[in-house]
Amino acid sequence: MNKPQELRTPRLLLRRWRLDDRPAFAKINADSRVMEHFPDVLTAAESDALADRIELHFEEHAFGPWAVEVPGVAPFVGFVGLSVPRFEAHFTPCVEIGWRLGREHWGHGYASEAARAALAFGFEALALQEIVAFTVPENRRSRDVMHRIGMSHAPSDDFDHPEAPERLKRHVLYRATRTAYLVR
Numbered sequence: 510m511n512k513p514q515e516l517r518t519p520r521l522l523l524r525r526w527r528l529d530d531r532p533a534f535a536k537i538n539a540d541s542r543v544m545e546h547f548p549d550v551l552t553a554a555e556s557d558a559l560a561d562r563i564e565l566h567f568e569e570h571a572f573g574p575w576a577v578e579v580p581g582v583a584p585f586v587g588f589v590g591l592s593v594p595r596f597e598a599h600f601t602p603c604v605e606i607g608w609r610l611g612r613e614h615w616g617h618g619y620a621s622e623a624a625r626a627a628l629a630f631g632f633e634a635l636a637l638q639e640i641v642a643f644t645v646p647e648n649r650r651s652r653d654v655m656h657r658i659g660m661s662h663a664p665s666d667d668f669d670h671p672e673a674p675e676r677l678k679r680h681v682l683y684r685a686t687r688t689a690y691l692v693r
Contacts, residue, residue: 516575516626523575523589523623525567530576531560533585537611546648548674566592572635574607577623579614586614589623591631591640596671600682604631606642608654615650621657628658632690642683643670655683659693 516523537543538551538559551559566573574590587610594605606627608620631637642660644651646667655662660683669678 516623516630518622518626520579521619521623521626522578522580523626524578526560526564526576530585531557533611534560534587537587537609540612542612543609546645546651546677548677563588563592572630575623575627577610577619579619583614586610586619589620590627591635598668598671600641600666600668600684603639603641604635604637606631606640606658606685608651620654624654624658628685628690632687636687638687640685642685643668643680645677646679646681652681652683658685659689660685661689 514525535551535553535556538556539553541550544550563574570593572591574588574592577586577589578584579586587608589606589608589610591604591606594601594603606624608624610620628640631640642651642655644655646652652662662681662683664681666682666684668680668682670680673680
């Protein structure tokens, strides 16, 4: 199956990464508010290494966390997309949906709009049966996006992330199923 290199929504372009996205990505990853629910902010080198891993994910799976552009507004606001987690848990193997946007782009609905496009791609083009999302319980912003895009949470699914530091160990798990998506 030929996978698209980009997805479009009414306001957004989800596309493959370009080298000129990296400085803006490094700025996002260095912001303590954006990275509040992660182990730490990232240095520019660590941010570039993450961008390299994202590119490798695209090469391996033909999908990944797309760079998000708001045409006419901003060439790069962060990422939204699908990935295959590298750790083991009761719900893996799986495909995860995730996002990270620059703080100045919060509150515009970009994460929800782009995430809906990524879910549609996962269920329609990839014919996935389920897509998951997870975060720490305190991450209300991400949890709100998960609710807005139709994902459901069952407390019995919550888990201890095997790669997270102790203060971030506990995670909530949300699920979206193809069946529920198709009847919407």
